[in-house]
Amino acid sequence: MDTIIRDLGLLINATLIATPPLLYAALGSCFSERSGVVNIGIEGMMSIGAFVGAVVALATGRPWFSFFCGGLAGAAFGLIHAIACVTYGADQTISGTAINFLAPGLAVFLCKAMFDNSSDTPPLDTASKLPKLFDGVFPAGSFMSNVFSTYAAAYLSFVVVAIVWFVFYKTRFGLRLRAVGEHPKACDTLGINVFRIRYICVILSGFLAGLGGAYVTLATVNQFRPVVIVGQGFIAIAAVIFGKFTPQGAMKACLLFGLCSGVKVLASAGNKVSPNLISMIPYVVTIIVLVLFVGHGRVPAANGKPYVKSK
Amino acid sequence: MNEKKSIWDSNAVYTFISIIFGFLVGAILLTAAGINAGEAYSKLVTGVFSKPKFIMWAIIYASPLILTGLSVAFSFRTGVFNIGAEGQFVMGSLAACVVGIKLSLPAPLHVLVCILAAMAAGAVWGAIVGLLKVKKGINEVLSYIMFNWIAFYFSNYVVNIPAIHREGGGEATRDIADTARILMPEAIRKATDCQSANWGILLAIIAAVIIWFLINKTTLGYQLRAVGFNRHAAEYGGINANRAMMTAMAISGAMAGLGGAVQLMGMSGRISQFASQEMFGFQGITVALIGASNPIGCIFAGLFYGAMKYGGSKLSLIKTPSEVVDIIMGTIILFIAVSHIFRKLLAGRKKGGN
Numbered sequence: 281m282d283t284i285i286r287d288l289g290l291l292i293n294a295t296l297i298a299t300p301p302l303l304y305a306a307l308g309s310c311f312s313e314r315s316g317v318v319n320i321g322i323e324g325m326m327s328i329g330a331f332v333g334a335v336v337a338l339a340t341g342r343p344w345f346s347f348f349c350g351g352l353a354g355a356a357f358g359l360i361h362a363i364a365c366v367t368y369g370a371d372q373t374i375s376g377t378a379i380n381f382l383a384p385g386l387a388v389f390l391c392k393a394m395f396d397n398s399s400d401t402p403p404l405d406t407a408s409k410l411p412k413l414f415d416g417v418f419p420a421g422s423f424m425s426n427v428f429s430t431y432a433a434a435y436l437s438f439v440v441v442a443i444v445w446f447v448f449y450k451t452r453f454g455l456r457l458r459a460v461g462e463h464p465k466a467c468d469t470l471g472i473n474v475f476r477i478r479y480i481c482v483i484l485s486g487f488l489a490g491l492g493g494a495y496v497t498l499a500t501v502n503q504f505r506p507v508v509i510v511g512q513g514f515i516a517i518a519a520v521i522f523g524k525f526t527p528q529g530a531m532k533a534c535l536l537f538g539l540c541s542g543v544k545v546l547a548s549a550g551n552k553v554s555p556n557l558i559s560m561i562p563y564v565v566t567i568i569v570l571v572l573f574v575g576h577g578r579v580p581a582a583n584g585k586p587y588v589k590s591k
Numbered sequence: 592m593n594e595k596k597s598i599w600d601s602n603a604v605y606t607f608i609s610i611i612f613g614f615l616v617g618a619i620l621l622t623a624a625g626i627n628a629g630e631a632y633s634k635l636v637t638g639v640f641s642k643p644k645f646i647m648w649a650i651i652y653a654s655p656l657i658l659t660g661l662s663v664a665f666s667f668r669t670g671v672f673n674i675g676a677e678g679q680f681v682m683g684s685l686a687a688c689v690v691g692i693k694l695s696l697p698a699p700l701h702v703l704v705c706i707l708a709a710m711a712a713g714a715v716w717g718a719i720v721g722l723l724k725v726k727k728g729i730n731e732v733l734s735y736i737m738f739n740w741i742a743f744y745f746s747n748y749v750v751n752i753p754a755i756h757r758e759g760g761g762e763a764t765r766d767i768a769d770t771a772r773i774l775m776p777e778a779i780r781k782a783t784d785c786q787s788a789n790w791g792i793l794l795a796i797i798a799a800v801i802i803w804f805l806i807n808k809t810t811l812g813y814q815l816r817a818v819g820f821n822r823h824a825a826e827y828g829g830i831n832a833n834r835a836m837m838t839a840m841a842i843s844g845a846m847a848g849l850g851g852a853v854q855l856m857g858m859s860g861r862i863s864q865f866a867s868q869e870m871f872g873f874q875g876i877t878v879a880l881i882g883a884s885n886p887i888g889c890i891f892a893g894l895f896y897g898a899m900k901y902g903g904s905k906l907s908l909i910k911t912p913s914e915v916v917d918i919i920m921g922t923i924i925l926f927i928a929v930s931h932i933f934r935k936l937l938a939g940r941k942k943g944g945n
Contacts, residue, residue, distance in 0.1 A: 320674070320732075360925075370928035373672055377876050378924035385917025386620075392912035393624040510867040514736045521733040556748035563737040563744075570729050579730065 287546065289426035294545045296430045297500055299538030300437040301326070301492040305516035306523070306530040307444050308354075308488030313525055314448070315481035316461035316582035318372040321361055321379030323513025325354040325486045326493030331387035333494025334401045334504035335394070337408040347410060347433060347494045354490020355483050357383050362482040366475055369586035380513075388506050401497075401504040410499045431499040440488075444527040457481055461580035464587040474587050489513065522566055525580060537562045602883040605933060609926035610881075610895075617919040621911070631911045638905030639898045647785040651858055653897025654791030655680070658850030659875025660882060660889040660896075661795075661802055662713075662843045667884040668806055669839035670819035675720060675735030676847040677872025678742035679713035683848025684855045685746050686712035688862050691767030691855070692755050701770040706794075706852050713848020714841040716742065721840035725833040731840075739868070747864050762864035773856045789857030796890055798849060803886040805842075815839050847872060874900075880924050896920070 305322050312319035333350030337343055357379050364370040364378075388399050395401055413432045418425035448454040457477050460467050464474045492512070497504050515537055516530075523529025540562035547558050618628035639649045659676045666673035673679075687709040696704060720738055723729040750756065750764050757765045774780065775788040806812040817825040818835045826832045850871060855862065878896050882888030903916035 364925060364929050368929040368932050374880055374924060374928040377873075377880070378921045378928060380873070381877065381917045381921030381924065385914040385921060389620065389624070389912045389914040389918060392914070393626075397907070397910050397912070507867050511740065514739075518733050518736045521730050554748055554751065556744045556751070560741050560744040560748075563740045566737050567723070567729075567734060570733075571723065571727055
């Protein structure tokens with residue numbers, strides 16, 4: 281019994297650590313996609329967030345400030361995406377692909393320029409990392425400690441889900457952003473500034489993706505390396521499609537992916553099943569769930585289409 | 592409409608302008624980082640062109656990129672975004688590897704069987720996504736991403752199966768049989784001083800010509816383009832859009848799979864365990880964009896990218912981060928994405944002149 285409770289605690293702990301980067305990025309993706317702008321540059325925005333988060337923490341030793349700066353770095357690339365796609369009506373997929381080359385390239389370039397041609401930053405000391413909640417309140421390794429004493433930013437990500445949900449469904453801005461993603465022309469006729477709403481949403485998507493990236497370097501890993509962001513951005517986008525473009529749906533999908541990496545951590549400790557087969561589970565499960573239960577996902581009607589104001 | 596076609600109507604001009612902008616942004620960044628941009632760029636050029644060996648290497652780098660570029664370009668032409676070329680590449684490479692290790696056949700036949708296996712594996716990997724889209728309405732971008740990762744871990748799993756894992760150390764498979772390699776004859780490899788010189792480039796060019804022919808000169812190609820332009824209109828015209836789309840996704844997958852085979856049979860000779868995605872599929876997106884989704888354009892775009900990738904690898908010799916290549920490529924795509932704005936501006940000026 282005790283071992284079951286302990287293992288359960290470890291599983292929850294591993295899930296709590298793996299989910300937040302996906303979740304922050306997925307919430308960002310929700311903003312962008314629902315306003316009608318496809319953003320596959322989430323991956324790149326996470327990379328630059330991860331790098332800037334780590335560098336600011338190395339320079340200032342202030343983890344929350346660094347976390348915020350990581351978000352800002354992502355937002356800067358959100359701005360580039362918005363300028364290209366909203367103002368200049370560029371193909372959104374092409375612009376996103378460009379960002380997936382630019383942002384990670386810039387991150388590693390700057391890293392090498394700053395740290396004597398090394399693609400890794402020096403490791404952060406514990407004080408510069410994001411703090412854990414209730415640190416030292418519960419005995420180390422206990423169930424309570426595993427469940428309630430991980431990084432505060434991990435719990436924060438779930439609070440952000442609630443905030444985003446509230447914004448989407450209970451505020452005028454949320455109503456407008458959803459409307460802009462469905463029928464921009466009608467919104468324009470009603471005097472809603474389509475361009476402004478899309479700008480805000482795409483920049484927010486970059487900001488949240490940047491936070492997700494910064495979480496990885498400031499919490500999970502304690503330095504920036506080129507491989508800290510490998511595919512999480514794409515998984516976050518998948519989670520959003522899986523969750524039918526709602527924040528709560530995206531959260532469930534992210535928890536599924538997080539849980540699977542939790543299972544992976546535990547199972548690979550046992551060394552009985554090939555870790556590669558276990559790693560495959562979340563992706564196979566996603567497909568199976570879609571085939572059996574979800575089926576047709578509805579994409580916001582104006583997604584991917586640049587809005588051109590008629591004269 | 593009777594006006595003479597001006598050079599400002601041609602895609603190539605905007606691509607060329609975008610490339611100049613790309614290098615400009617790269618130079619600004621290098622200068623900002625305190626690196627002599629002129630020196631870095633001349634290293635990039637001499638690193639590719641100063642010896643026949645280097646040119647050969649750039650071509651070796653380019654061959655799989657031309658093929659993944661073709662894969663993505665073909666999907667673009669039919670209204671699908673194949674972000675799954677990465678996974679199809681991996682599956683193709685894996686299929687060729689297993690066949691290359693396990694079968695013993697005479698040389699030309701072995702090569703043919705490996706290539707067919709790789710193309711079939713890539714095609715199946717792409718067609719499953721098509722099937723999910725057509726039958727269940729599942730968003731193809733989502734399933735492509737899932738299938739990329741399934742291929743990634745599946746490959747890592749297969750690499751570690753004792754029957755094909757190499758003896759002794761190293762997280763890789765055994766080498767494929769010499770009969771399955773597509774290396775150029777010893778004389779050419781000696782002459783160019785490049786042991787990996789291979790026929791991959793020839794396969795890539797043949798594939799590009801076939802795809803060009805398929806798109807522009809066949810009924811199937813016409814149907815696929817029609818579906819890409821306007822699915823509903825195509826259906827109204829009696830084209831089975833679902834079937835056309837699945838065919839397109841399978842052909843696109845086959846091209847990426849062939850790319851995997853070329854990389855394996857030409858260069859590496861074995862598959863190593865992946866630590867992260869190898870990016871051939873994603874770089875193929877760039878090749879397709881620079882090549883303006885034109886199969887022949889993809890040959891030149893692939894050669895350009897291959898040269899940049901190989902030349903970029905030399906930059907570390909002069910303590911310059913090779914990632915400047917990614918930044919240049921990203922900037923080029925970004926400018927290509929907004930290039931229709933230049934086009935409008937220039938068209939406006941022309942009208943004003945009249």
